[in-house]
Amino acid sequence: MEPRIATLLLGDSSPSGSISTLPPLPNSQLRPLLPAPATHRNDIPGVENLAGPRLRPISVRPKSSVPIAEVLNQEAPAAPQQFATTVSHNPAQPQLFSGRLQDILLDPSQERASKRRKVDGQTTPPALPGSENNLLTLPKLPQLPKKTSRRPRIPPLLQGLHQPPPLPPEGRLFPPITGERGGFSKELGDRVGLRSPAAPARNKEKEDHIPGEIAVVLRNSVSQRGEGKGKDRLVDATFYEAANEPNKEIQRPGDTGENSSGKGKTTKRRNKWTNQETQDLLRGVSMFGIGNWKKIVNHPGFDFHQRTAVDLKDRFRTCCPDETGKSRQINSQTTHSRDSNNDLTLATGLQGDEATPATTSVAPDEASSKPKKPRKSRSDKQEKSTEQLAEMGIQEPFARSKRRQRVEFTEKDDENLWKGYKQYGPVWHLIKEDANFGFRHRHPTDLRDRFRIRYAEEYAKAGYKLKTKNTPGPRANEESNQENFEVAPVTANKNTLQEATPIHINSSSTSNLKVHTLSQPLRNSFPTPYEDFSDIISEDDGENRKSPITLSRHIFQWADANPSQAPSMASASTMPTIANLTGDFGMHFLTGADGMHIDPQELRLPVASMQQGVFSVLPAYTPNQQHFGSTIPMNAGPTTVPAPAPGPSSGSMMASASNKQSVSSLLRTPNLPTIVYPHVPMSSARNTMHKLPRPADLLSGVDHDSRQEVQTTGLALDDGLAMGFSLHSHNATLAPLVGGANMNGVGRNLVMLDRERGGLGEDAFGERSLLNSSI
DNA sequence: GTAGGGTTAGTG
């Protein structure tokens, strides 16, 4: 909201509580109630708290109820008086109370309180004459983590209350603190019109409404503590006061979204659409077209209180269901809907805000087209008739936005995407151009976006940034994934992988594509960019399932002693067999159960020890990978680790045209924190010469992105090993690799082969065909 | 051409 509105609200919140002194408020700028500051998904507790007058729900501190109760029980007699003083025009006073209140409410620590005040000084707008800006500076309180994902490393800054809560002017007593229900926290939250913690953070300017609401509450509220209806009355007063405009719809108590049962969980208030808003919306759609919600909502000529573009979209769907995508397509005769029965909110002045799909007679085919049970139609139809639209000056059908039709990615698309990625790497336009994949109608960014979602882990591993929300709780599926992948004993002293014992994978792991069957194994084996920095994981580490990496010194001994062997790995003929690998080098190339762990005690164990190991599964990483990796010529020369061209597919799949780009893609991978051991990106490792880090570096988990050290001298990591071992099982040769990185890769590839041979069914990523072709 | 991030469609 613009500053002027804030000013108005400020005036409105004038401390005297005298309505008469209030400047006239444009009704359009009065919010009946606090916006629904539903939890913004990206909110980081504490981060935005200094952002000025933006307010945050008070109810975010449910846990504090007990401490509050304790303190307030002692100080309740005093606090109200102070607050009364505060409310009485003394601009200097507010701090007095607010300080104490925040101490009471948020943190017993005076230190924090003092910090709070300091912050206040920075964020509180200059005092306006006759105003009390304290009402504008309600703190935004940290929100509880909505999900129990991982806690941030940096603890959220606890923000205290800047200002006292609005209290009933009569009693000037805090409401009874008797627990959740009817207690202080809840009632206070209600009084200030705050919503549940889950309320999203609204636009900053729009949250400036809050002070005004508080002021309204202050003006109207009466002492209602302890009364079940008090809250409603308060709300009534608030709303009727705030919404005394003809155009303004009044939110009735029953519409407040209050949990009727009065349970502790505060539900969100509904922010009903006013006629004016609806009219603006329709006019906006008429102006900008359907789908340009952002433009509409930001259009200065319209006033959508606290609403977001999504809100507009939902509202429009309610008002003009036949104008929206599917129904519009279904009903080619779009106009009929406008003529259908509508009693409309324009006339009633009271309307629901809920975006109710019009499964009424208006759009029967839409309702019937869905297998779902149609939602019960509501009596107060929201749809706008043509006449009503005409009244708004909307004569013509709404224009559509130019947005392309949304087309879901099918499983086949995902498979092709994966194949394309393996073939071309993250060169999306090439994947798009490849007729085999059927992505002609897609944009390259579509493919990227899809890949980013579908194969997030791989995407991140390739060095690209995931969308913040997309950082899938890697650990969330980690365990289950490990449970799903069951590795049977492998007789490693075979010369061919074909004799490897199949592993069994739970059907669940392959059936559910939603669970990234690619990324899951990766999570087992590879640390995510975040996981690499275990310290960033923060407290979650406490419950971290990841085992520490335990390296055997033998690995490094071998590595240090055999740097010259790197080139030899280029040749499959010189590669040791599995037995050789394990036997000769004393390496246990199967990771521990977590895919990260090599038990030193097992390192020297003969092959049989592998039977106890759980492979780090990297299903999708295997054979196809060569395609992507092979964009670096496999036989490029002695310094390149050429994975033996295994199957016919590798050659055929190679896209020479994309070599350059693919290589660059590899090379441009940023310095992702990766632990070389056991993590060596297969895509790069296979074809890349890696300079081995020093053992100390390995142990310290220092990042060593092998992709950035292509063709450097030193030991070749992984590549030949992985390729020779798993991909090219005919040879059944393994390029011995240094350290666990290779070994890990071997393990993964073994699993892949095993999966393949074990008849585990269609690879979730459609690799089966490639696998078959390459073997 | 692409990476990053914003916006919108669709669903529950």
Added chain:
DNA sequence: CACTAACCCTAC
């Protein structure tokens, strides 16, 4: 209204 994913914009 939350949430996800498809789609889009734009700086590079």
